[in-house]
Amino acid sequence: MNKKKTVEYGRYGYMFIAPFFIVFLIFQLYPLLLTLYLSFVEYYYKGMDTLVKGGWNNFGNYAAVLVGSTGKLFDTETCIAIRQTVIIWVINFIPQILLALLLAAWFTDNTIKLKGQGAFKVMMYMPNIITASSIAVLFYSLFAKSGPFSKLMVQWGWISDTYDTMKDSAAWTIGLIGFMQFWMWYGNTMIVLIAGILGISPSLYEAAMVDGATSTQQFFNVTLPLLRPILQYTLVTSAIGGMQMYDIPALFNVSDSYRGQPLIQGTSYGASDTVTMIIKAYGITAKNYGKAAAASVILFMITLVVSGIFFVMSRDKEPKPKHAVVK
Amino acid sequence: MKKIKKGLALSLALAMGLSLCACGDKGGTTAEQPKDTAEATKADTSADTQEATDGADAPAAAMEKPGTDGEKIYVYGWNSEFVGYVTDEFLAKYPEYTDLIETVNLGVGGGSDEYKTAIENAVSGNTDQYASVFGMDDALAPYFMMSDYTANYYDLGITDAMYANCYAYTKDYATFDGQLKGLTWQATPGCFCYRRDIAQEVLGVSEPDQVQEYVKDWATFTDTASKMKEKGYFMVSGVDDLAYPYRDAVTSPWVTKDGDTETLNIDQAIKDYLEMTKVFYDNGYTDGTTQWADAWNANFDGPVFGYFGTTWFTFWNVTSLSKEHAAAGDWGMVAGPADYHWGGTYIAVGKDSPNPELAAFIAYTMCCDEDFMYEHLKNDKDFVNNKNAVQRVIDEGGLKIPEFSDQDPLETWAAQTDKINLKYATEYDSTFYGYLADAVSAYDKDGDMDAALKVLKDRISQSYSYIVIE
Numbered sequence: 001m002n003k004k005k006t007v008e009y010g011r012y013g014y015m016f017i018a019p020f021f022i023v024f025l026i027f028q029l030y031p032l033l034l035t036l037y038l039s040f041v042e043y044y045y046k047g048m049d050t051l052v053k054g055g056w057n058n059f060g061n062y063a064a065v066l067v068g069s070t071g072k073l074f075d076t077e078t079c080i081a082i083r084q085t086v087i088i089w090v091i092n093f094i095p096q097i098l099l100a101l102l103l104a105a106w107f108t109d110n111t112i113k114l115k116g117q118g119a120f121k122v123m124m125y126m127p128n129i130i131t132a133s134s135i136a137v138l139f140y141s142l143f144a145k146s147g148p149f150s151k152l153m154v155q156w157g158w159i160s161d162t163y164d165t166m167k168d169s170a171a172w173t174i175g176l177i178g179f180m181q182f183w184m185w186y187g188n189t190m191i192v193l194i195a196g197i198l199g200i201s202p203s204l205y206e207a208a209m210v211d212g213a214t215s216t217q218q219f220f221n222v223t224l225p226l227l228r229p230i231l232q233y234t235l236v237t238s239a240i241g242g243m244q245m246y247d248i249p250a251l252f253n254v255s256d257s258y259r260g261q262p263l264i265q266g267t268s269y270g271a272s273d274t275v276t277m278i279i280k281a282y283g284i285t286a287k288n289y290g291k292a293a294a295a296s297v298i299l300f301m302i303t304l305v306v307s308g309i310f311f312v313m314s315r316d317k318e319p320k321p322k323h324a325v326v327k
Numbered sequence: 328m329k330k331i332k333k334g335l336a337l338s339l340a341l342a343m344g345l346s347l348c349a350c351g352d353k354g355g356t357t358a359e360q361p362k363d364t365a366e367a368t369k370a371d372t373s374a375d376t377q378e379a380t381d382g383a384d385a386p387a388a389a390m391e392k393p394g395t396d397g398e399k400i401y402v403y404g405w406n407s408e409f410v411g412y413v414t415d416e417f418l419a420k421y422p423e424y425t426d427l428i429e430t431v432n433l434g435v436g437g438g439s440d441e442y443k444t445a446i447e448n449a450v451s452g453n454t455d456q457y458a459s460v461f462g463m464d465d466a467l468a469p470y471f472m473m474s475d476y477t478a479n480y481y482d483l484g485i486t487d488a489m490y491a492n493c494y495a496y497t498k499d500y501a502t503f504d505g506q507l508k509g510l511t512w513q514a515t516p517g518c519f520c521y522r523r524d525i526a527q528e529v530l531g532v533s534e535p536d537q538v539q540e541y542v543k544d545w546a547t548f549t550d551t552a553s554k555m556k557e558k559g560y561f562m563v564s565g566v567d568d569l570a571y572p573y574r575d576a577v578t579s580p581w582v583t584k585d586g587d588t589e590t591l592n593i594d595q596a597i598k599d600y601l602e603m604t605k606v607f608y609d610n611g612y613t614d615g616t617t618q619w620a621d622a623w624n625a626n627f628d629g630p631v632f633g634y635f636g637t638t639w640f641t642f643w644n645v646t647s648l649s650k651e652h653a654a655a656g657d658w659g660m661v662a663g664p665a666d667y668h669w670g671g672t673y674i675a676v677g678k679d680s681p682n683p684e685l686a687a688f689i690a691y692t693m694c695c696d697e698d699f700m701y702e703h704l705k706n707d708k709d710f711v712n713n714k715n716a717v718q719r720v721i722d723e724g725g726l727k728i729p730e731f732s733d734q735d736p737l738e739t740w741a742a743q744t745d746k747i748n749l750k751y752a753t754e755y756d757s758t759f760y761g762y763l764a765d766a767v768s769a770y771d772k773d774g775d776m777d778a779a780l781k782v783l784k785d786r787i788s789q790s791y792s793y794i795v796i797e
Contacts, residue, residue: 048474145622286790
């Protein structure tokens with residue numbers, strides 16, 4: 001009797017959070033587990049409707065992803081694509097974080113008091129609003145063999161013949177892809193860093209100024225150390241996003257059948273192939289789900305390890321006070 | 328604002344270009360079927376076709392019109408070409424079916440993974456809009472036709488007599504184990520489109536009959552290329568322009584099947600193609616463009632002697648991309664050094680269609696009905712897959728293309744079409760020819776055939792681990 005009278009408000013709480021868990025279970029956990037399962041079994045289509053479904057195949061999919069045709073470890077499309085993805089990410093991330101830091105420092109500097117900050121921020125964030133596909137296509141037309149860039153260079157007499165940045169040079173290809181990524185994301189990173197800097201107590205800057213510290217000294221001795229958690233966050237999210245890079249390189253490719261010059265000597269895989277493009281080729285084009293799943297799991301492990309390393313690297317050396325005292 | 332607008336216009340233009348290329352690329356790049364097992368049957372059917380086509384003058388048997396009280400069906404296509412053919416021409420002739428047919432234009436590349444996936448879903452019952460009729464790009468057609476999802480036209484009431492006036496290769500291509508799985512209304516014979524002004528300047532002749540002598544086989548073609556180079560012209564725009572003519576020259580399939588074992592086989596024509604691209608690359612006979620890229624498009628008015636083309640290529644590419652020289656009627660067309668086909672759309676009927684009679688009737692009307700196809704050729708200049716219809720247009724004076732100095736391409740095409748042979752197509756062709764592009768660039772740069780072939784083999788083994796590679 002008593003029980004019936006008690007109103008269990010907790011129940012409603014569960015109902016409110018249920019939608020998240022339902023969506024999570026169906027669209028995230030299930031695919032994740034299925035991918036893991038598929039990576040261990042033989043599972044592919046021959047043609048449109050002949051499904052070849054074998055049992056557990058002893059890491060056969062992983063071997064296919066990691067061992068090349070000559071038996072050499074890591075001499076495969078997937079491994080080369082992973083290396084290229086990392087290279088493109090590095091090309092994009094280093095200038096991105098440097099420029100974002102510089103801009104964030106300027107925008108938050110009380111002694112400069114920049115005018116029209118809002119307008120600048122919007123303009124710098126703008127590339128991030130444009131869809132990646134439009135940017136890729138735009139750059140492709142600018143730098144194509146018959147594009148304005150190539151034509152101008154010839155007109156000014158800098159080069160003798162028009163140049164196909166996609167077809168003639170691996171360095172140009174990945175350089176441009178890296179630049180597009182940089183250009184798209186530095187605004188976003190800058191906003192995050194500004195938020196981080198604004199979170200630093202102004203009294204610290206005042207104290208530094210009273211002690212006669214210059215702007216540079218303030219930046220290196222106050223801003224940077226205190227910005228470390230935010231930098232770490234930026235680094236990790238960027239690394240995760242970078243490993244999954246797909247849209248820009250995929251669209252910047254001139255065509256499906258031509259994938260650019262090889263970047264890594266002795267291989268013949270297109271310079272702009274990233275891991276996710278390879279996974280798509282296995283899973284959707286060739287419908288070899290087992291192998292695609294194995295490649296995805298490897299990508300997942302790499303992401304995990306890379307994030308872990310960055311996390312450990314940028315952690316505070318001295319132990320933090322575990323919990324602030326809360327009354 | 329101006330910048331944004333310009334950017335927008337640029338990207339839109341490029342998107343258009345790319346989508347075009349997506350469709351053309353696939354169309355061209357792919358033509359396939361695994362055929363070893365089907366080879367015996369294929370030979371049989373081609374014999375049949377031959378017989379049937381011998382009596383091409385006789386009017387073909389007609390199919391009975393289905394009633395208008397059947398179930399509603401859905402017709403899928405990847406662009407407006409096929410879907411528009413149904414709505415604008417089929418329904419114009421048979422308006423009584425308007426309420427029974429709904430078209431779905433997916434708006435993606437005909438050879439794209441997106442189209443493949445959408446059709447797979449639509450024919451395997453994953454949607455309530457079952458694809459009773461759908462278009463298949465030449466390249467991807469074997470992929471669909473070899474599966475059990477597509478119906479056998481013979482079971483639907485289409486007979487050899489009805490399809491008797493088709494060009495033999497289109498029927499061979501769509502026949503598997505004696506089952507006719509696809510019909511097409513287009514034949515797509517290849518040709519070589521050249522610039523008359525350049526021919527006149529370099530070769531001293533400009534009429535097709537005379538120019539054909541300079542491109543009649545690959546040796547002559549290469550000689551002519553060197554003459555072009557002396558005068559500062561490129562023979563073709565890029566080495567990949569040579570790909571399609573070589574494709575149909577193969578005398579063995581990409582993959583030979585023995586029971587469940589599939590073994591990779593690299594045909595001599597593929598190696599010949601690699602050698603040829605090397606000659607063109609080393610000697611600078613091309614401008615080094617990639618097919619469908621902007622530079623390639625621009626060369627229609629540039630210093631390029633000619634392009635390998637086909638029926639649709641003439642109207643969609645040559646006459647639209649070439650501005651100045653098309654307006655001057657500077658183009659000409661010859662058969663060129665090779666017999667080949669490029670692209671085309673096949674029509675399939677889904678096996679579980681709720682109204683198979685109507686589905687088959689659509690395919691019948693579009694691909695077998697001589698009068699209907701005659702009108703289509705006359706009005707749309709689409710080279711139809713019906714010998715009688717083509718002959719009727721030729722008898723009436725043919726087509727005159729002003730951009731080609733009023734040359735009539737029909738006889739060139741008709742003669743070429745009879746020589747096309749697709750016996751060795753496999754369902755892998757589209758993908759493997761894509762991989763071949765990588766081998767071409769490796770070979771042209773380094774000149775090492777074994778290394779180039781290894782590139783090809785590596786790429787194949789990475790995606791298709793079950794194919795045995797020796």
